[in-house]
Amino acid sequence: MPLPHAVLFPHALLPLHIFEPRYQEMLKLALSEHRMFCVALVKPGREHWKSTGDFFHTAGIGLIRACVGRGDDTSDLILQGLRRVRFSTFEQSAPFPIARIEPIEFEATTSVETDALGAKVLELYSRLKEGGRQLPAKVDQYLSHLGDAEMLADLMAATFINDSLRRQQVLEELAVNQRLRLVIQYLREEIGGAAT
Numbered sequence: 001m002p003l004p005h006a007v008l009f010p011h012a013l014l015p016l017h018i019f020e021p022r023y024q025e026m027l028k029l030a031l032s033e034h035r036m037f038c039v040a041l042v043k044p045g046r047e048h049w050k051s052t053g054d055f056f057h058t059a060g061i062g063l064i065r066a067c068v069g070r071g072d073d074t075s076d077l078i079l080q081g082l083r084r085v086r087f088s089t090f091e092q093s094a095p096f097p098i099a100r101i102e103p104i105e106f107e108a109t110t111s112v113e114t115d116a117l118g119a120k121v122l123e124l125y126s127r128l129k130e131g132g133r134q135l136p137a138k139v140d141q142y143l144s145h146l147g148d149a150e151m152l153a154d155l156m157a158a159t160f161i162n163d164s165l166r167r168q169q170v171l172e173e174l175a176v177n178q179r180l181r182l183v184i185q186y187l188r189e190e191i192g193g194a195a196t
Helices: 021-032 112-130 137-144 149-160 164-172 176-191
Strands: 013-018 036-041 058-069 075-092 098-103
Touching: 013 021, 021 036, 021 058, 021 075, 036 075, 036 164, 058 164, 112 137, 112 149, 112 176, 137 149, 149 164, 149 176, 164 176
Parallel strands: none
Antiparallel strands: 013 075, 036 058, 058 075, 075 098
16 A cells, blocks of 8 residues: 555554555455555655655555444555565556565674664653653553564654655665664654753
8 A cells, every 4th residue: 555654564453444446445355355454655756656666665554453334435444564565566556556575684793882773762662751752651661671673663763753754765775773773763853952
C-alpha cells in the first residue's frame, strides 16, 4: 500500500483508515490469505502515485492485528510491522500493486559503540519525556530494559521522528550503528538542538 507520509518499522504499530475502493479490495485479499501487506512511502511531490516508480521500494511488511469494517465501506485497522523488505518485481500495478519481496538481511553484531549509541538514544528519549512527549507507561518501562539496539532505533524513529523522509532513511539504513546515529541526529533536531 503506497501511502504519503507513512513508514512502517519492524515492531511498530501503524493505525490505518482504509477508504479507497482499491485498498478495500487489497485489504479483503490480505484478510483472506496471510493477513499481511507492505506499506511503502510515496516519494515527495507525488501525493497520488500513478506507477511503481512513484514510491520507495524499501518498505515494511506488517501483520493485520485488528480490523474493524465500518458501515460506510471503510475499515480501521492496526498493522504491526514485522520486518524490512525490498520489492524485487511487480506482478501487478493496478488497482493496487502486488510485488515479489525479498527480506532485507543485515549483520546484527553489537559492540561497545552500539551500547554507547543506544544509551545516547535513551538519554534523548528522557529529554523528550521532560518536554511532555512520552510513550505509554508499559512501553516506557520496556524501553528502559531493552537490550536490542536495532529495535530501540526503530521504535524511536517510528514514534518521534516526524519527517517521513527521515524515517525512510532510517528504515533503509542496514548498519545498526549508523541507524542509531541517524536517530540521535534527528532526535536532537526534534528536541530543538538543546541536546548535545
